[in-house]
Amino acid sequence: MQHPRDSVADGGPDERFSRFVAARWRALTHTAYLLTGDFHEAEDLVQTTLARVYTHWHRVRPDTAEQYVRRALVNANRSRYRKRRVVHLLQAALPESLAADGGGLGAGEERDALIDALADLPERQRAVVVLRYWEDLPAEEVARTLGCSVGTVKSQASRALAKLRGHRALVGHPLATRLGDR
Amino acid sequence: MTAEQDGDEPGAVRLRAALARSVAARPASPAPVERIVAAGRARRRRRRLAMAATAACVVAAAVTVPLLRSAQPAPSVRQMPADGTPxxxxxxxxxxxxxxxxxxxxxxxxxxxxxxxxxxxxxxxxxxxxxxxxxxxxxxxxxxxxxxxxxxxxxxxxxxxxxxxxxxxxxxxxxxxxxxxxxxxxxxxxxxxxxxxxxxxxxxxxxxxxxxxxxxxxxxxxxxxxxxxxxxxxxxxxxxxxxxxxxxxxxxxxxxxxx
Structure with a gap:
């Protein structure tokens, strides 16, 4: 089935898909990096997600393609997270803290500390933080992506920010203080 | 990153900036478009083969089940779980x-x-x-x-x-x-x-x-x-x-x- 918007000039679904991948690859990889905390894993996740999306791309409406792929990415990460849940729990129990080094965190360390802190959020809270504050999506769109209510998104965002403020990796770090400011 | 929106949690602007700094240090590789399309095509081929196999099983079942039913008494009633759970x-x-x-x-x-x-x-x-x-x-x-x-x-x-x-x-x-x-x-x-x-x-x-x-x-x-x-x-x-x-x-x- 060819979508009405796939004109001959567009080259059909395959070309539309290739253009979409080329245009969105970087942004999707960055989102996946914040969801996974590992850049190589992020690229694998995006590749796997896009390959799956390709198989039914002809059914995806162009005006909802972005939301569709984003949702597929979140679902794929959810599955990855479940499989690696034990590893995540073990990592959370390690007494490792960037703040334990004695402070003085530079910009690079802030990045690592933030990724560490994100890693300790429950999967859904982390997804809410990434979609709401990185993708800059309105709460309604985040709710649609995660398949929950707007109220759930707001409460999860609030709880996630509270956890980040008090996270051990950010103790003494300016970001933890700043998260309490407006 | 946009300006802080109404109803945002305190510190949302700071968090947006920090997230941006985190990803800025990670330049993405060039988009592997051809590799993804090739993987998608391979996946589609596998799905079609699987669907064909499923269809063959359904046809086989459609032929076999009536034959078996005609040769057997009525099936027993399905038993409820012994532990009383849903x-x-x-x-x-x-x-x-x-x-x-x-x-x-x-x-x-x-x-x-x-x-x-x-x-x-x-x-x-x-x-x-x-x-x-x-x-x-x-x-x-x-x-x-x-x-x-x-x-x-x-x-x-x-x-x-x-x-x-x-x-x-x-x-x-x-x-x-x-x-x-x-x-x-x-x-x-x-x-x-x-x-x-x-x-x-x-x-x-x-x-x-x-x-x-x-x-x-x-x-x-x-x-x-x-x-x-x-x-x-x-x-x-x-x-x-x-x-x-x-x-x-x-x-x-x-x-x-x-x-």
Whole structure:
């Protein structure tokens, strides 16, 4: 089935898909990096997600393609997270803290500390933080992506920010203080 | 990054800036478009082969089953689970390519209130109800938890609890446990504990703080790989642990983070 918007000039679904991948690859990889905390894993996740999306791309409406792929990415990460849940729990129990080094965190360390802190959020809270504050999506769109209510998104965002403020990796770090400011 | 929006949590602007700094240090590789398209094509070929094999099995079953039925007495009545936990009744309502496939993953009564969890698979657009706005995409897997006649998260619209998937066996879907309830985001009141499981899980056991166990048996949406088990947690009880087992009663997972 060819979508009405796939004109001959567009080259059909395959070309539309290739253009979409080329245009969105970087942004999707960055989102996946914040969801996974590992850049190589992020690229694998995006590749796997896009390959799956390709198989039914002809059914995806162009005006909802972005939301569709984003949702597929979140679902794929959810599955990855479940499989690696034990590893995540073990990592959370390690007494490792960037703040334990004695402070003085530079910009690079802030990045690592933030990724560490994100890693300790429950999967859904982390997804809410990434979609709401990185993708800059309105709460309604985040709710649609995660398949929950707007109220759930707001409460999860609030709880996630509270956890980040008090996270051990950010103790003494300016970001933890700043998260309490407006 | 945009300016802070109304209703944002305190510190949201700072967090946006920090997230931007985190990803800025990670320049993405060039988009591997050809590799992704090649992987997608290979996946599509595998799906078509699998569908052809499934179709062949269906044809074979359609021929074989009537022959067997004509040669055997009427089948016995399906037995209820011995432990009295929620019954799971598969009632596929499928007609070729135009109807969703639905199954009741579990139902019963808790706190004097009826509850149920229905799962549905919409294979294509023609299976969607005509009177509803279209979802983001199809195929679609939906879970509809109902407590006391009220659909949980109904405020999120008609497709709340639905996820687009890549077909009847999209391995990227599932793997999540969740507490679903009508109050306080599933943290209080009568709640349903739902686990979207893989093929290896046969049943799950939720241990409550009074020492009681609730057992839910995994149910599969017919014709798909999507499975779930569910139990109803009474309002006055909290969860101590959640275990999942295979058909040989070997424990596959143990979680204690649920309350």
């Amino acid at each position: 019954s799971a009744t598969a009632k596929p309502t499928r007609t070729p390519a135009t109807e969703p496939v639905t199954v009741t993953a579990g139902h019963g009564t808790v706190d004097g209130t009826a509850w149920s969890l229905t799962m549905a698979y919409y294979p294509d657009e023609s299976a969607l109800p005509a009177d509803l706005p279209p979802p983001d995409g199809v195929p679609l897997v939906c879970q509809r938890p109902v407590i006391g006649g009220v659909l949980v998260d109904h405020q999120a619209g008609p497709w709340a609890g639905c996820d687009p998937v890549g077909g009847p066996d999209d391995s990227s879907f599932g793997g999540e446990m969740a507490l679903r309830g009508l109050h306080d985001k599933g943290a209080s009141g009568t709640r349903l504990f739902v686990s979207n499981t893989g093929p290896d899980v046969s049943y799950g056991v939720v241990r409550l703080d009074d020492g009681g166990d609730l057992t839910g048996h995994a149910v599969t949406i017919p014709g798909t790989s999507y499975r779930a088990w569910v139990v109803a947690v009474p309002a006055a009880r909290s969860i101590v642990s959640v275990d999942e087992y295979d058909s040989g009663r070997h424990r596959l997972s143990h979680s204690t983070e649920w309350r």
